[in-house]
Amino acid sequence: MNPKPLPLVFSAPRGRAKPPRHLADLTLEERGEAAKEIGLPAFRAKQLSTHYFERLVDDPDQMTDLPAAQRAEMAEAFLPRLMTPLRTLEADKGTTRKTLWKLFDGALVESVLMRYPDRATVCISSQAGCGMACPFCATGQGGLQRNMSTAEIVHQVVVAAREMASGEVAGGPGRLSNVVFMGMGEPLANWKSVIGAVRRLTEPAPSGLGLSARHVTVSTVGLVPRINQLAEEGIPVTLALSLHAPDDELRNDLVPINTRFSVAETVEAAWNYARTTKRRVSIEYAMMRDINDQAWRADLLADVLTSYGDWGWVHVNLIPLNEVRGSQFTRSRDEDTDEFVRRLEAKGVPTTVRDTRGNEIDAACGQLAASE
Ligand code: SAH
DSSP states (O other), X not given: OOOOOOOGGXXXXXXXXXXXXXXXXSOHHHHHHHHHHTTOOHHHHHHHHXXXXXXXXXXXXXXXXXXXXXXXXXXXXXXXXXXXXXXXXXXXXXXXXXXXXXXXXXOEEEEEEEEOSSOEEEEOOSEEEXXXXXXXXXXXXXXXXXXXXXXXXXXXHHHHHHHHHHTOSTTSSOOOOEEEEOSSSOGGGGHHHHHHHHHHHHSOTTTSOOOOGGGEEEEESOOHHHHHHHHHXXXXXXXXXXXXXXXXXXXXXXXXXXXXXXXXXXXXXXXXXXHXXXXXXXXXXEEBTTTTOOHHHHHHHHHHHHTTOSSSOEEEEEEEOOOOTTOSOOBOOHHHHHHHHHHHHHTTOOEEEOOOOOGGGTOSTTHHHHHO
16 A cells, blocks of 8 residues: 655745855856856956955956946856845944844844954854754754755855954954854755855855865764764864763763764764864863753763873863743853863863843843844
8 A cells, every 4th residue: 555645844845946146156167168158258256256365355346347228137146146145243342243134035043253352253054044953052942944055055154354454343443253153953964955065165266265174163963974974074173072962872962963863873874074184173061050961961072082092082062051031941050161161170171151242132042033
């Protein structure tokens, strides 16, 4: 007997429109081919690429080295509008800026630019929504809407770089130095677009933005096969693993993908990443009051990590929980966080507590999009 057809709601969406193709989706060579297809010489694609990645310009009126009659047509072919800012919020005296973006199909995503004395970091989204369903995370509550394209991911960075260069961020003109994939979405669940974006961000202009790979951080719940694949790519980006618990019993609840890849398998993949790339891995641990912040869990976390040796392959980044409205999870007491740090360091694990930016503008963790 044939199985009953799945109800429509469970079948993959068909014929859904794709984000417009943009030069950031293509390699420099593919851009040249695409130019020829519309009857332009390949070097025009290179000129456009220089405007976009080096001058951070996508307005045809500012491309005075291109024949005026062709500018609009070229911009339409290579630099279509990918997203519109719906809202921009500032905090921390203008050094934190959050943008809520509306994508071509109405999907909402967020990016946050954070300027520090010695660096400027943009936190970007890689998916509209997220399918990982971590119960403490605002984005996790709404499920996955869709994957973002490479250009949609990259464009958030180009806009942030432009904001830094133009001097509109408090502190005067500066350079965007760091990118973290810690906005909405699970980057390694959108592998093709994300690896394309990592390439565009790290290739030198006019191919890409020319950021240093070590200044690009990919944060993941721990999709083990993809971590291994990332290690083989030869682009030594920084890996952040969202662990949040050292034991399977608790992590199965906090990070549900743990039922597929256990703590041991996940930490081993992170260790293998450090070994292969020579990059120190960051373990993310959001401190939740009376959930994962007990002293014994600090000891267990240290034991799990140091079982792979203490050659400096790892450090722990404790994140004061951002309390999501209506959620049962609250932020740890300061004294419990202090004790947690002490216990990790006593066992030789370098530990930092993340500074919290932009709390008052819902800057973290999909809270702004969730409130729309
Ligand atoms: N999906 C990826 C990247 C996006 S989230 C990942 O899970 O790593 C970036 C980081 O913010 C992750 O470590 C995530 O667990 C953490 N996070 C999510 N919700 C949070 C909250 N309410 N408070 C503090 N950190 C949170």
